[in-house]
Amino acid sequence: MAHVAAGNPGHWEHFSxxxxxxxxxxxxxxxxxxxxxxxxxxxxxxxPAKVRYDDSVQLDFASTxxxxxxxxWLNALIYEMAVRxxxxxxxxxxxxxxxxxxxxxGERVDRFRHQPAVEVKGATYTELRVANEGGVWVAQxxxxx
Amino acid sequence: MRVPVIIYGDRDLISxxxxxxxxxxxxxxxxxGIVTASYAMPDAHWGYGFPIGGVAAFDSDQGGVVSAGGVGxxxxxxxxxxxxxxxxxxxxxxxxxxxxxxxxxIPVGVGSTGRIRLDDAQxxxxxxxxxxxxxxQGWGSPDDLERIEExxxxxxxxxxxxxxxxxxxxxxxxxxxxxxxxxxxxxxxSEIYDQHAAEIFGLHTGDIVVTxxxxxxxxxxxxxxxxxxxxxxxxxxxGIDLPDRELACAPIRSPAGKSYLGAMRAAINCALANxxxxxxxxxxxxxxxxxxxxxxxxxxxxxxxxxxxxxxxxGETRRLYVHRKGATRAFGxxxxxxxxxxxxxxxxxxxxxxxxxASHVLAGNSGNDxxxxxxxxxxxxxxxxxxxxxxxxxxxxVVDELAARGIVVRSxxxxxxxxxxxxAYKDVDAVVDVADRAGLARKVARVTPVVCVKG
Numbered sequence: 001m002a003h004v005a006a007g008n009p010g011h012w013e014h015f016s017x018x019x020x021x022x023x024x025x026x027x028x029x030x031x032x033x034x035x036x037x038x039x040x041x042x043x044x045x046x047x048p049a050k051v052r053y054d055d056s057v058q059l060d061f062a063s064t065x066x067x068x069x070x071x072x073w074l075n076a077l078i079y080e081m082a083v084r085x086x087x088x089x090x091x092x093x094x095x096x097x098x099x100x101x102x103x104x105x106g107e108r109v110d111r112f113r114h115q116p117a118v119e120v121k122g123a124t125y126t127e128l129r130v131a132n133e134g135g136v137w138v139a140q141x142x143x144x145x
Numbered sequence: 146m147r148v149p150v151i152i153y154g155d156r157d158l159i160s161x162x163x164x165x166x167x168x169x170x171x172x173x174x175x176x177x178g179i180v181t182a183s184y185a186m187p188d189a190h191w192g193y194g195f196p197i198g199g200v201a202a203f204d205s206d207q208g209g210v211v212s213a214g215g216v217g218x219x220x221x222x223x224x225x226x227x228x229x230x231x232x233x234x235x236x237x238x239x240x241x242x243x244x245x246x247x248x249x250x251i252p253v254g255v256g257s258t259g260r261i262r263l264d265d266a267q268x269x270x271x272x273x274x275x276x277x278x279x280x281x282q283g284w285g286s287p288d289d290l291e292r293i294e295e296x297x298x299x300x301x302x303x304x305x306x307x308x309x310x311x312x313x314x315x316x317x318x319x320x321x322x323x324x325x326x327x328x329x330x331x332x333x334x335s336e337i338y339d340q341h342a343a344e345i346f347g348l349h350t351g352d353i354v355v356t357x358x359x360x361x362x363x364x365x366x367x368x369x370x371x372x373x374x375x376x377x378x379x380x381x382x383x384g385i386d387l388p389d390r391e392l393a394c395a396p397i398r399s400p401a402g403k404s405y406l407g408a409m410r411a412a413i414n415c416a417l418a419n420x421x422x423x424x425x426x427x428x429x430x431x432x433x434x435x436x437x438x439x440x441x442x443x444x445x446x447x448x449x450x451x452x453x454x455x456x457x458x459x460g461e462t463r464r465l466y467v468h469r470k471g472a473t474r475a476f477g478x479x480x481x482x483x484x485x486x487x488x489x490x491x492x493x494x495x496x497x498x499x500x501x502x503a504s505h506v507l508a509g510n511s512g513n514d515x516x517x518x519x520x521x522x523x524x525x526x527x528x529x530x531x532x533x534x535x536x537x538x539x540x541x542x543v544v545d546e547l548a549a550r551g552i553v554v555r556s557x558x559x560x561x562x563x564x565x566x567x568x569a570y571k572d573v574d575a576v577v578d579v580a581d582r583a584g585l586a587r588k589v590a591r592v593t594p595v596v597c598v599k600g
Contacts, residue, residue, distance in 0.1 A: 016530040018163055018190045019197060044531075045255060046560075068374070075370050082314050082363045085256040109256030116255035117560040118531070119324040119600070121218040121366040125373065125390040126193040142193065144218045144366075145325050145531070 012040035015127075017142045022127055023074075024140035030066060030130065033137035034073055035091040038104065041074055041123075042089055044143060046114040051089035053105035062099040066130040069098050070139050074123035077104060078143075085109050087116070118145040146174040152185040153517070153583045158575060161528065165191040166198075172388040173201050177396070178209025180458060180465055184517050186472050187579035188526035188571060192217070194391030197471035200520045202456065204465055205397040210385065211405055212394035213376045215468035217449045218369035220409055221416035222327075222360030224473075224495040224523075225293075225445035226506065226592075227424065229431065229438045231353040233333050236595065239434055240553060243331065244596040246430045248555035251329060251423060252321040253600045255558075259320035261422065268312050271319070272304040272364075275414030276445075279421035284320075286428075286442075289421065291484040293445040294474065297421070299414050303407025307364065308371055311408075314363030315415065320422035324558070324600030326524075326565060327359040328497075329427065331596035332504060338588040342490040342508045346443060348590045355440060356504060356592070357423050358497050360449065361416035368412050372405045397466055406451070413450060420445060443506075444493040448473045448523035456514055467518050475509035475521040475586040494586045496577055497524045500554060500597040501547050501567030505577045507586035521586040525573035534569040535560060543567075547597075556599040565599060 010032060015022035021044045025036030042048045057080050063069040077088060088106035095101075109116060121144040128141040150170040154162065166189045173195055174183035180202045189198030194214030203209030236243070252259050261284075263271060271278050276297035279285045290297035322329060334352040337343045348354070361368075376393035379401035385394065395401035424440070431438040451468045476483055476492040483492055491509035498504045502525065513519050529537070540559030543566045547554050556562050574591075581588045 014532050016532055018530055019192065019527045021531055071374070078370075079310060079314065079367065082366075083316075085258065111254055111256060111557040114255075115558045115560055116324070117535075117558050117564055119255045122370040122373075124193040124218075125377070125393075128390070144193065 010036045012036040012043065014040060014043065020142055020145050022140065022142050024138060027137050030137045031093040031095050033139035034070060034095065035093045037070065037074065037139040038077055038091045039089065041077060041120065041143065042087055044120060044145060045116045045118060046087060048089040050114055051087045052107045053090050054107040055086065056103050056105040059100065059102045059104065065098060067128050069100055070130050070141065071123055071125065071128060073100055074141065074143065078120050078122060080104065087114060120145050146171060148174050148179050148182050150174050151182045152189065153187045153579055153585065155579050158187055158579060162189060163191040166196045169194065169196040170199060172392060173199060175388055176210055176212065176392065176394060177385060178203040178207045180204050186520065186522040188522040188524055188576045190526045192470060194389055195468065195470040198522065198526065199470045200468065200472045200517055202465040202467045202518050203397065204463060209397050209466060210394040211397050211402045211451055211466055212392055212468060213369060213372035213405055214391045214393050215470055216409060216451050217470050218366045219360040219449055220365035220369060220412035221447040222449045223416060223420065223445060223447035224356060224358045224497050225420050225424065226443045226495050227355040227440045228347055228443055229353045229355060229440055231435065231438050232351045233353060235435065236353050240596060243434045244553040244555050246434050247329060247427065247598050250430050251426050251598060253557065253598060254324050257321050258317040261319040262317060263319065269304040271418050272307060272411035272414050273302050274298055275417035276421035279418040284425040285421040289424065289442040292442040293417060294447055297417055299410045301407065302410035302414050304411050306404045306407040307368060307411050311364045311367035311371065314367045318362040319419060320426060321362060322359045322423060322600050323362060324561060327600045328500065329598040330356045330594045332356055332592040332594050334590055335593045336591040338590065339508065342589045345486065345490050346493055346506060346589060348506060354592060355427055356497065357420055359419060359423065361412040362419060364415045365412040368408050372408065375401060376405065409451060413447060416447060444495060446473050446495050456518055469520055471523045472520045473523045475513055475519050477509040477511040477513055477519065494521050496522060496573065498573035499525055499567045499570035500565060500594060500599060501552060502573055503591050503593050505573065505588065506590045506592065507577060507580065508589050509586055510584050513585050516583065517585055521580045522576050525570040525576060527569055528571045529569040531564040534566050535563045538563045538566040538568070552594050553596045554599060561599065
């Protein structure tokens with residue numbers, strides 16, 4: 001079980017794509033990498049540290065492989081952000097054989113406090129990769145903004 | 146590769162183009178049923194699956210495919226330009242009031258919602274009727290319809306193929322502008338290149354026009370996401386070997402292909418309805434601030450679509466499914482789809498720039514069918530990533546610098562402004578020069594921003 005909040009030692013980063021944004025989560029477990037990738041998703045929109053944990057949503061779904069599961073995970077968060085007008089910054093992820101159960105904490109968008117830069121349209125298959133690289137899990141893809 | 150790749154550009158544009166544009170255009174050229182060539186427009190840049198600026202046509206009689214990746218997430222994202230009947234002088238004293246009123250009235254940015262709420266039946270009517278539906282509801286003018294591609298309503302839309310999740314995502318997003326590179330601009334016609342076409346388009350130096358750039362909002366994004374996954378599976382089932390999973394596609398005549406076409410056409414209607422509603426809101430603002438203004442639509446173009454069109458291939462007329470991903474349709478003079486007013490000069494081709502630079506109005510050319518299936522570029526195209534842009538500029542400085550040049554910017558996000566800084570885009574003038582020289586479309590007028598409302 002990965003339990004990662006923005007600002008903790010967990011590691012996420014953005015990588016360059018000309019028109020859009022590459023997001024990458026890195027962790028000791030695949031779950032932590034997924035949670036960090038979710039923080040990177042929020043960071044494309046606003047500073048994750050500015051997002052409070054007022055409310056949460058539960059997510060539960062399965063996929064055929066870890067890469068498709070990451071695609072589904074990010075798109076599920078994008079959907080929840082869109083319909084609830086929320087931003088998330090704190091994620092608890094459990095993955096069991098390509099079955100993901102997660103809770104995401106966040107709050108309603110506050111355009112003055114969050115200064116959201118872009119709306120994420122969707123996570124893509126481009127540069128999609130979930131892999132254990134030298135003992136460290138990496139979960140990444142390009143998101144369309 | 147089944148067909149060659151043709152990229153339009155000059156030395157500078159081509160050398161600045163990411164290598165991935167060529168790789169992606171090559172990948173597109175491998176898809177079943179592709180006809181003539183895989184094209185990249187002069188503003189092409191690295192996309193997903195298809196390059197942004199990619200054009201490709203497929204023949205259903207030859208096992209051709211339709212690709213969700215070839216249309217993209219923001220289905221029918223597009224541009225419309227409206228005359229105002231005003232000149233720069235008329236606007237001068239009201240510029241700031243107008244900017245504030247537009248920013249107040251038009252929902253813009255992440256998390257914004259529109260005032261319109263649709264129930265299930267109304268949602269399906271909107272997805273079937275497009276801008277025509279919006280006009281029937283009182284949001285828009287009947288005169289607008291002939292100035293919109295497909296006369297404001299994409300036929301053969303199938304709302305039943307649009308998921309409940311996509312409809313839910315759209316529930317409170319009708320009449321919202323969105324964010325990122327979407328905008329509403331008040332612009333001044335600063336230069337005329339083709340006097341005859343400009344006269345027919347009703348454009349004169351010093352005229353004030355309004356340009357709106359946005360798409361099918363959450364509904365289109367969700368359809369794009371869902372079908373990307375479904376079509377990746379469909380491609381596998383039909384034995385299509387994809388060089389890139391993002392090229393997710395299905396034979397046009399397969400159930401998955403038909404389902405996508407029906408849903409995508411519904412999303413086109415959503416985008417047309419959305420731009421019509423935003424136009425209505427804009428007219429309401431002008432009616433309060435500058436009541437003498439008359440906002441009449443010049444034209445509305447979409448630049449992320451797949452459309453069934455007739456094209457001449459080696460003297461034979463064929464019906465092809467033309468994907469334009471970040472490319473604008475550019476019908477030439479005499480095309481039966483164009484309203485009478487444009488029969489002599491061709492379709493207005495509206496090219497958006499970045500907020501501090503120019504936009505352009507071009508006209509579709511005779512003979513461009515053989516060049517690009519009657520397509521042209523769609524904008525400036527980015528030359529720098531968002532990440533690098535935020536490291537290079539600060540939003541406040543960009544706003545102040547533009548204000549010093551007489552351009553008023555209103556946006557909920559300073560970071561968003563930095564990401565969209567004019568310097569992060571290619572030189573739009575160079576892009577349209579190439580489109581003009583290559584014969585894709587010809588330059589008619591250049592417009593420059595006066596007010597920019599940015600998501």
